[in-house]
Amino acid sequence: MASFFANPSAAAALMPSPVNPDLSLIPRFSRLHDPISILRGFSCSPPLPCGLPSALSRRVTLRSAVSLRDICQGCVPEHVLMRAEEVGYKMPTDVQRESLPVLLSGQDCVLHAQTGSGKTLAYLLLIFSVISFQRSAVQALIVVPTRELGMQVTKVARMLAAKPMGFEVMQKSCTIMALLDGGLLKRHKSWLKAEPPQVVVATIGSLCQMLDRHVFNLEALRVLVIDEVDFMFYSSKQVHTLRKLLNSYSSIENRQTVFASASIPQHNRFLYDCVQQKWTKNNVVHIHVNPVEPMPSHVHHKFMICGKRERLHALLVLLQKDAPKSGIIFVGEQSEKSKKAGKPPSTTLVIDFLKASYSGCLEVFLLEADMNFNARASSLSDVRQGGCLLVATDLASRGFDLPQTTHIYNFDLPRTAVDYLHRAGRTGRMPFSKEICSVTSLITHDERFVLRRFENELMFQCEEVCLESLAP
Numbered sequence: 294m295a296s297f298f299a300n301p302s303a304a305a306a307l308m309p310s311p312v313n314p315d316l317s318l319i320p321r322f323s324r325l326h327d328p329i330s331i332l333r334g335f336s337c338s339p340p341l342p343c344g345l346p347s348a349l350s351r352r353v354t355l356r357s358a359v360s361l362r363d364i365c366q367g368c369v370p371e372h373v374l375m376r377a378e379e380v381g382y383k384m385p386t387d388v389q390r391e392s393l394p395v396l397l398s399g400q401d402c403v404l405h406a407q408t409g410s411g412k413t414l415a416y417l418l419l420i421f422s423v424i425s426f427q428r429s430a431v432q433a434l435i436v437v438p439t440r441e442l443g444m445q446v447t448k449v450a451r452m453l454a455a456k457p458m459g460f461e462v463m464q465k466s467c468t469i470m471a472l473l474d475g476g477l478l479k480r481h482k483s484w485l486k487a488e489p490p491q492v493v494v495a496t497i498g499s500l501c502q503m504l505d506r507h508v509f510n511l512e513a514l515r516v517l518v519i520d521e522v523d524f525m526f527y528s529s530k531q532v533h534t535l536r537k538l539l540n541s542y543s544s545i546e547n548r549q550t551v552f553a554s555a556s557i558p559q560h561n562r563f564l565y566d567c568v569q570q571k572w573t574k575n576n577v578v579h580i581h582v583n584p585v586e587p588m589p590s591h592v593h594h595k596f597m598i599c600g601k602r603e604r605l606h607a608l609l610v611l612l613q614k615d616a617p618k619s620g621i622i623f624v625g626e627q628s629e630k631s632k633k634a635g636k637p638p639s640t641t642l643v644i645d646f647l648k649a650s651y652s653g654c655l656e657v658f659l660l661e662a663d664m665n666f667n668a669r670a671s672s673l674s675d676v677r678q679g680g681c682l683l684v685a686t687d688l689a690s691r692g693f694d695l696p697q698t699t700h701i702y703n704f705d706l707p708r709t710a711v712d713y714l715h716r717a718g719r720t721g722r723m724p725f726s727k728e729i730c731s732v733t734s735l736i737t738h739d740e741r742f743v744l745r746r747f748e749n750e751l752m753f754q755c756e757e758v759c760l761e762s763l764a765p
């Protein structure tokens with residue numbers, strides 16, 4: 294049993310969540326979540342096959358109103374806690390409240406909680422509690438799927454590592470290196486050799502390039518985080534490299550391993566693999582927050598039925614009516630066939646249309662994989678300045694944090710329910726705010742059944758809005 298439960302006062306503070314497993318909903322829920330574990334209760338996942346020790350699945354809530362400081366004091370350095378408070382992280386979110394005691398007790402963890410729930414801060418606080426600022430060696434590694442998410446995580450980590458105001462004694466600061474696709478890898482190489490940083494945030498491609506060339510090693514690694522783990526395993530082309538990272542470049546005995554995502558399809562199977570494939574230790578804990586509500590409840594979901602040719606006009610009407618503070622318009626990737634035919638991608642059509650017709654006060658930006666890295670970086674920094682309309686492909690659907698985003702538009706429907714969940718999760722990202730945000734999908738009659746399938750899988754309801762009722 295996990296060592297966390299050896300502490301009677303901690304165990305007493307834990308109460309089973311009053312989650313109501315509405316049985317009629319369970320069959321619909323099966324692809325994203327495991328119905329068996331919902332039926333069984335809340336403290337442990339079913340025993341793993343083949344007599345493997347059971348991975349703990351915690352669906353429990355610490356009830357008392359404790360601050361982040363209360364949870365982390367004595368483990369996380371004082372200056373990091375002061376910085377966290379300085380930037381506004383005072384009370385923990387649910388996932389932080391549930392995961393930090395487990396993480397700080399040294400156990401491997403699968404962090405499984407809604408988009409925008411604060412998983413990044415949870416694993417960063419663990420990292421700062423474990424690494425030695427005096428030692429010049431790579432002690433923590435965070436692997437992310439995209440350059441954009443890497444830039445964001447690096448920014449939060451650097452923000453926490455900075456000296457807080459009025460804090461005098463800080464012998465040595467922590468260095469955090471971003472090793473991201475398209476970065477200046479040559480410069481990084483010299484830096485890594487001359488003075489290895491304590492924390493590296495990397496995309497898998499860049500990381501393995503460095504490890505294969507023995508530019509640095511992971512002998513001193515204490516924490517390994519794989520963010521957006523389901524994407525990394527199921528959609529990334531670099532699964533082979535990821536496995537190598539988990540099994541060959543560092544040892545599970547010496548490191549603490551953390552996997553994070555808002556969606557882990559068939560999570561019991563994943564936990565089984567973690568133990569069997571030796572990606573984690575046997576007593577890995579599954580922190581599953583709010584399992585019957587995979588999306589934030591203050592996000593409203595809507596759809597509008599319109600023909601393909603009407604879509605641009607419909608989008609414009611919606612933008613005028615909604616007047617978003619900031620919005621993201623998701624457009625599908627261009628197919629190979631359409632590329633070969635020399636057609637412009639849908640992103641270009643949408644951007645050109647909005648630039649010509651949108652008369653609102655927001656600036657319009659583009660973010661897509663085909664842009665070069667500098668253009669992507671500059672788009673990203675522009676959209677972070679304030680409100681804007683970002684036209685993006687699914688590149689922006691994972692982990693991207695623009696808290697000011699109030700409206701999401703699916704100009705093209707996403708391919709899967711998981712993609713819908715991550716796109717929708719780009720809004721409603723202020724943990725303690727209940728500001729109503731919305732996701733509107735523009736669909737044809739034929740696509741209604743696809744959206745209905747997403748509704749069933751993700752357990753939300755979509756309200757229909759009519760173009761005629763919105764038009765002035």
Ligand SMILES: Nc1ncnc2c1ncn2[C@@H]1O[C@H](COP(=O)(O)OP(=O)(O)OP(=O)(O)O)[C@@H](O)[C@H]1O
Nearest residue numbers: 382384385386408409410411412413414555692694
């Ligand atoms: N304790 C806290 N207090 C206030 N704000 C917080 C706290 N923790 C996180 N946040 C804010 O919540 C937002 C979402 O956090 P984060 O990006 O870590 O979410 P996430 O769970 O990783 O989401 P996703 O699954 O979409 O990547 C961020 O803007 C972050 O600054």
